[in-house]
Amino acid sequence: MNTAATTAPKILIVGGGYAGFYTAWKLEKHLRRGEAEVTMVDPLPYLTYQPFLPEVAAGSIEPRHAVVAHRRHLKRTTVINAKITGINHAAKTATITGPDGQSWEHAYDQIVVTAGSVSRTFPIPGIADNAIGMKTIEEAVAVRDRVMSNFDRAAALPAGPERDRLLTVVVVGGGFAGIEAFAELRSLASALLKDYPQLSFDDTHFHLIEAMGRIMPEVSLKTSEWVLKDLAKRGAYVHLDTQVTGAVNGNVELSTGETLPSDLIVWTAGVMANPTVVRGGDLPVEERGRIRTRADLRVGTAEAAVEGAWAAGDVSAVPDLSGGGVGGYCVPNAQHAVRQAKLLAKNLVAVLRGEAPRDYLHKNLGAVAGLGLYNGVFQSGNFALKGFVAWLAHRGYHGLAMPTWERKWRVLWGWWNNLWLGRDIVSLEAVQTPRAVFEQFAARPRPPQPVEAAPKKDAPAGPAESKAASDGGKAAAKKPAKKPAKKASASA
Known part of the structure; x- marks a missing residue:
């Protein structure tokens, strides 16, 4: 033992x-x-690398490459x-x-x-029923598929309120998670337009709602203002000092009195x-x-x-x-x-082992964010980078920070392929209901048929009839059967 x-x-x-x-x-x-x-x-059987969720939502990273399987890399740990x-x-x-x-x-x-x-959410009417977070890989995939599916639906509709609703995205929360998701989705929508000639840039509407007077408190005020200007150039609207007061049936009501009908509400307002x-x-x-x-x-x-x-x-x-x-x-x-x-x-x-533990001390190295393809922002102390160089810093940092070399190579290989082939624009929204088609056409047993009524029995015979039948039966039994004719027998 x-x-x-x-x-x-x-x-x-x-x-x-x-x-x-x-x-x-x-x-x-x-x-x-x-x-x-x-x-x-x-x-869950995996770790989710959450900094990659905005890129997963934008179709820039394959969802499975942004997670790390526990059992593959923890060989001496019992995983439950x-x-x-x-x-x-x-x-x-x-x-x-x-x-x-x-x-x-x-x-x-x-x-x-x-x-x-x-x-972290608040008891705002409609948020629990209509919004989606950006904390899990499943949420990021659902957001990506919703954007692409909405483009498919909108392209078949005439201009009007329903098409506007499908092409309106509302992100709540102006921290790093919200800004990255917002900018990446704006980048995705802009890239999709070349494949949808029925739609124009002006048909897409992106709104970010922030209760504070500024975005991205992790960076300097000057850097956050640059991000605001950059988003405005790309047709994305940021509502500062604004709160969401309702989202019933997808109608996002703001404290300013404005209402934004939307089919996609992404909640990133804190954890x-x-x-x-x-x-x-x-x-x-x-x-x-x-x-x-x-x-x-x-x-x-x-x-x-x-x-x-x-x-x-x-x-x-x-x-x-x-x-x-x-x-x-x-x-x-x-x-x-x-x-x-x-x-x-x-x-x-x-x-x-009977030794003393050490205290945790780490000075923040800075903050880096991706703002869509070829655009980003980096801040460390008073030093800031913006645009393409910051985007390279963002991908370089997170590419190295991704746990395990196995996952690093998968992410890098995906980025390399996308550089030449472009991001994949296929929506797999139907994967949420994988048995729908099978159930639609699957043969089922016929419902049980009603049992037919049994035929009525004849009325019982009287005494005379019974006697006659009995005598007739006896006579038939006594009478010998006729012999077949010889001629007929021969011909047979």
């Missing part, structure tokens, strides 16, 4: 996004064989595709709920909470820590709904750590020791999540 397998500490990683994947990946590198058992739980629906750290158990709804308890010695974030994990556990939570985390990435406060609990990424409130974080904490982005995960893996191994 292998005693190391039964006595080794059990490490449970909650979530397989940036922070979760990188924590498991680096633990496999730093842990000695048999030193610990690592289990990662996530409902399920949800963590409860954490009882006092007992060091977590409740795992599978896709079928069945739940079970999982015991651990060390827990790493990296459950990430979800789209919040995964509420299922945060609210379903007994780990300390700060006022913004994130798990309270120390600078060394252990859960707790600066005065005391919660033994055996760690957190990183968007779900955690990690102090920003560089002084550049909003409210004193690291902002929720991939740059911090990846670096926190790498240090967390080292710190966890250090604690298992």
Whole structure:
């Protein structure tokens, strides 16, 4: 019997996004064989590289190339595709709920909470029913297919309100995620026009709604103003100091009194820590709904750590020791999540070996955004790049930051092909209902036919009739059958 397998500490990683994947990946590198058992739980079998979602929505990157399969690259980690629906750290158990709804308890010695974030919305009428986020690969694909399908439909319609609605895109939120998605979709629409002679540039309408007085707070005011001017040149409208007050039936109502009928509303107005994990556990939570985390990435406060609990990424409130974080904490982005995960893996191994963990300290390197093909913006301190050079910096940075060389090559190969062949403009919206055609033409059993009534029986015979029938039967039995004629027999 292998005693190391039964006595080794059990490490449970909650979530397989940036922070979760990188924590498991680096633990496999730093842990000695048999030193610990690592289990990662996530409902999805892959990591989504979210900076590529706008390019996926614009048809510039193949969707599967923007995700990283857990099982392909985590060879010594047990991967469970399920949800963590409860954490009882006092007992060091977590409740795992599978896709079928069945739940079970999982015991651990060390827990790493990296459950990430979800789209943060507000109770605005119609948003929950009509809008779509830009946080998952599935959402990016759905947005891409909707834009292309709407062009197909609009091209068959005469000019009018319905065609305008199909060709109107509304993006809510002017942060990096919103601006990148907005600019990439505008670039896609402009590129599609050459294949739709029935439509003109003036038929397409793009609106971005931002509640603040500026966009992209991650860059300088001067750079954000350049982005506004660039978008205006490309026929994209940005509504500053404006809020969405309703979106019932796709009619986007603004605080200015304007109404924008649209068939595509993309919501990018902020994120919040995964509420299922945060609210379903007994780990300390700060006022913004994130798990309270120390600078060394252990859960707790600066005065005391919660033994055996760690957190990183968007779900955690990690102090920003560089002084550049909003409210004193690291902002929720991939740059911090990846670096926190790498240090967390080292710190966890250090604690298992009786050594002291180190504090997380990272100064923001800057921000880079793609604004459609051959256009971008880059900001680092007071230094800024704009246009084609910034676009090259954007692709260069994210091409290198994409996890694993296998995925890097797939992305680079796709970019190279698109350079010569152009982006693919085929809509696969029907994949959302893959059995529709099969069901339409599939043969089905005929419905059961009504049972025919049985024929009525004859009335019972009287006594005389019965006697006559009986006598006749006896006579027939006594009378011998006629012999066949010889002549007939011979001829036969």
